[in-house]
Amino acid sequence: MIEKKQKKENSQNLDVCGPLRYAAYGFFVTGPLSHYFYLFMEHWIPPEVPLATVKRLLLDRLLFAPAFLLLFFLIMNLLEGKDANAFAAKMKSGFWPALRMNWRMWTPVQFINISYVPLQFRVLFANLAALFWYAYLASLGK
Secondary structure, eight states: OHHHHHHHHHHHTOOSHHHHHHHHHIIIIIHHHHHHHHHHHHHHSOTTSTTHHHHHHHHIIIIIHHHHHHHHHHHHHHHTTOOHHHHHHHHHHHHHHHHHHHHHHHHHHHHHHHHHSOGGGHHHHHHHHHHHHHHHHHHHTO
């Protein structure tokens, strides 16, 4: 009986807002930003440029990844209704661990994406990998 009551209490504490925040972020930020970033990379570093894949990967990993992660923390902070102090604390405690994990996980994913996936499917490919990435980022918030 106690176990039933605990299960009922846990199901009532289910956070519906969290997945909605991530869905809104993905729809309004990740999708459009990724789409235009891949187009920008294709235009700015054409495939015929020597070492184009390496240059694109460096651009993605060293400029886009930190900026995108900062934007993620900022927007999630706003969507959660937290103040600037909470944002500063999250950045201080979570940014570098998240960025290091980002580099570990996303570098091989982006290498495959940039090297082998056709331009029109790159956002889709990245979004499939992002399902696991956002689960990791969500775990940082707990």
